[in-house]
Amino acid sequence: MDSQYAELLVRADGWPAFMQDVDLFGTPDPLGEPFDEAVQLLSTLETETVDASALDVASCVPIGASRTGIDLFVMPRADGSTQTPVIWLAGLEVERYISFEEFFQAMIEANLDEAAALRERQQDTEG
Numbered sequence: 001m002d003s004q005y006a007e008l009l010v011r012a013d014g015w016p017a018f019m020q021d022v023d024l025f026g027t028p029d030p031l032g033e034p035f036d037e038a039v040q041l042l043s044t045l046e047t048e049t050v051d052a053s054a055l056d057v058a059s060c061v062p063i064g065a066s067r068t069g070i071d072l073f074v075m076p077r078a079d080g081s082t083q084t085p086v087i088w089l090a091g092l093e094v095e096r097y098i099s100f101e102e103f104f105q106a107m108i109e110a111n112l113d114e115a116a117a118l119r120e121r122q123q124d125t126e127g
Contacts, residue, residue: 002075002084004100005063019107020114022071024064038062041072045089053093060087075100 008015014026029035042057050057056076063086064073071090078084086103088094097103 002078002100021067022064038065038072049092
């Protein structure tokens with residue numbers, strides 16, 4: 001397992017609603033339905049998507065998934081010698097982050113941007 005992701009599991013053991021309706025899985029999740037659904041979604045990727053993303057589906061582990069959509073976050077199984085990318089899939093590859101830390105920072109920034117946009121909309125409707 002990637003050491004950065006393992007550190008999150010030690011500190012937070014997953015994160016419900018990490019980004020909108022996307023949950024990051026914790027240690028009990030591989031025994032539950034959301035994780036099973038993520039594995040199923042991963043197995044249904046089109047061959048073109050797998051080839052275009054150079055994915056080895058058998059070595060990818062879901063680390064998070066949308067509760068209502070097809071967004072799926074996976075990491076290839078880590079050997080500890082290099083940084084492990086996080087790959088965001090939603091039918092196609094949406095984004096690839098070079099490490100869990102980069103992914104985590106990008107999601108924090110996206111959440112902050114969304115919160116700012118919501119505040120701005122609220123101020124527009126009140127003013």
